[in-house]
Amino acid sequence: MTPEDEKLVALARVARGRIAAVQGAAVRDETGRSYAGVTIDLPSLRIDALAFAVASAFAAGARGFEAAVVVGPGTPDLTAVSDVGGPGIPVWHCDSKGEVIAELRS
Numbered sequence: 001m002t003p004e005d006e007k008l009v010a011l012a013r014v015a016r017g018r019i020a021a022v023q024g025a026a027v028r029d030e031t032g033r034s035y036a037g038v039t040i041d042l043p044s045l046r047i048d049a050l051a052f053a054v055a056s057a058f059a060a061g062a063r064g065f066e067a068a069v070v071v072g073p074g075t076p077d078l079t080a081v082s083d084v085g086g087p088g089i090p091v092w093h094c095d096s097k098g099e100v101i102a103e104l105r106s
Contacts, residue, residue, distance in 0.1 A: 023072035025049035029062035
């Protein structure tokens with residue numbers, strides 16, 4: 001994990017902590033811009049943290065990813081990362097302290 005990847009961990013942890021979400025996530029697009037997302041679980045809207053971060057990036061014009069991070073319990077769904085970034089994007093799954101649980105690939 002590079003220093004830039006560690007920044008994604010910090011961004012995901014802060015986003016998660018802000019609303020005490022189950023998961024926080026962050027992605028870095030092909031130009032180096034970062035986007036965060038959190039798990040949303042409302043009666044009328046449910047979205048996974050990584051999908052939220054991917055949707056934010058895509059809405060801002062991202063067409064690929066360099067890396068992604070998910071902080072929190074549960075197995076990350078990598079489908080959205082693959083849809084935009086293609087196969088092989090590194091996705092780090094971290095615990096609430098930011099320690100890497102697993103390195104996955106889209």
